[in-house]
Amino acid sequence: xxxxxxxxxxxxxxxxxTGRDLIAAEELITANSEAAALAEELRMSRAxxxxxxxxxxxxxxxxxxxxxxxxxxxxxxxxxxxxIERLVQPAFWLRYLAPVTAVAALVLxxxxxxxxxxxxxxxxxxxxxxxxxxVFHSDEEKLTVVWLQxxxxxxxxxxxxxxxx
Amino acid sequence: xxxSAWKSxxxxxxxxxxxxxxxxxxxxxxxxxxxxxxxxAQLIKAQLIWGTNEDKSPDPKHRELEPRLKKRLQxxxxxxxxxxxxxxxxxxxxxxxxxxxxxxxCEVEVTNLGNNQIEAKLxxxxxxxxxxxxxxxxxxxxxxxxxxxNGTAWFVVFSQVED
Numbered sequence: 215x216x217x218x219x220x221x222x223x224x225x226x227x228x229x230x231x232t233g234r235d236l237i238a239a240e241e242l243i244t245a246n247s248e249a250a251a252l253a254e255e256l257r258m259s260r261a262x263x264x265x266x267x268x269x270x271x272x273x274x275x276x277x278x279x280x281x282x283x284x285x286x287x288x289x290x291x292x293x294x295x296x297x298i299e300r301l302v303q304p305a306f307w308l309r310y311l312a313p314v315t316a317v318a319a320l321v322l323x324x325x326x327x328x329x330x331x332x333x334x335x336x337x338x339x340x341x342x343x344x345x346x347x348x349v350f351h352s353d354e355e356k357l358t359v360v361w362l363q364x365x366x367x368x369x370x371x372x373x374x375x376x377x378x379x
Numbered sequence: 380x381x382x383s384a385w386k387s388x389x390x391x392x393x394x395x396x397x398x399x400x401x402x403x404x405x406x407x408x409x410x411x412x413x414x415x416x417x418x419x420a421q422l423i424k425a426q427l428i429w430g431t432n433e434d435k436s437p438d439p440k441h442r443e444l445e446p447r448l449k450k451r452l453q454x455x456x457x458x459x460x461x462x463x464x465x466x467x468x469x470x471x472x473x474x475x476x477x478x479x480x481x482x483x484x485c486e487v488e489v490t491n492l493g494n495n496q497i498e499a500k501l502x503x504x505x506x507x508x509x510x511x512x513x514x515x516x517x518x519x520x521x522x523x524x525x526x527x528x529n530g531t532a533w534f535v536v537f538s539q540v541e542d
Binding site: 338342347354357359 | 454455507509520
């Protein structure tokens with residue numbers, strides 16, 4: 215018996231054949247003892263499976279059983295967090311504070327560079343917001359001067375600053 | 380069995396070697412670094428100077444400025460006379476900072492950045508005024524300066540001192 219005949223017997227036992235195919239299958243099983251044995255074996259296996267399959271009986275009514283499953287699914291879904299609860303969660307603040315902090319850092323950086331005076335020799339200089347300064351260099355005297363243009367320090371070295379007239 | 384004993388012995392030998400050799404090597408490295416730092420400490424002189432067109436200062440504590448520095452300042456600035464209000468010489472180790480008070484109103488903070496570079500910060504009555512990084516080689520001077528009362532001027536002059 216070839217594979218095609220085996221499939222025909224299988225389809226016959228499963229009740230899938232009609233018309234000419236059904237007649238051909240019956241003829242095959244009648245004429246061929248091997249096909250008949252296969253058909254018998256398949257029928258027996260089917261019967262065993264049907265009778266041996268355990269039947270589960272629900273301890274509660276069908277509706278109640280499915281309602282309990284539905285409740286479990288609802289519980290498993292993520293909780294809907296209220297606005298107040300969300301506000302006290304650190305993740306919420308992190309999400310909003312991170313960009314705000316970045317912008318603040320940028321603003322701070324820009325404001326700090328506002329007082330930066332570029333110097334020709336590449337050496338940076340910073341002044342207080344109230345003061346401004348110019349830098350000049352004398353090659354002849356080997357002298358670099360930062361001249362502060364502010365009245366704040368006018369008492370640094372005068373005689374008055376030392377308590378003298 | 381013998382193989383495993385060899386392995387274990389080798390591990391112990393390596394561990395002991397590391398314990399004995401590493402602290403010595405580390406302390407030798409520290410000593411070397413300390414020597415390098417010591418060698419590169421900068422000796423700096425900071426002078427607070429008052430520039431005026433008067434021949435004499437009204438403050439008897441003011442000293443006449445040394446002629447060489449006076450000449451250099453006269454070569455750049457308009458004032459005729461320069462008086463030294465205060466001067467301090469101090470050593471700054473690499474990457475270290477020294478704060479020096481030159482007058483009741485004037486303080487400077489000097490950081491040794493290494494390679495003859497310093498960072499000078501000026502404070503007026505405790506308030507930050509200016510900060511400048513400057514390469515200060517021997518023979519060169521670097522000054523923070525500004526106008527003072529009655530058409531005079533103040534100068535804080537930094538220079539390297541020969542050891």
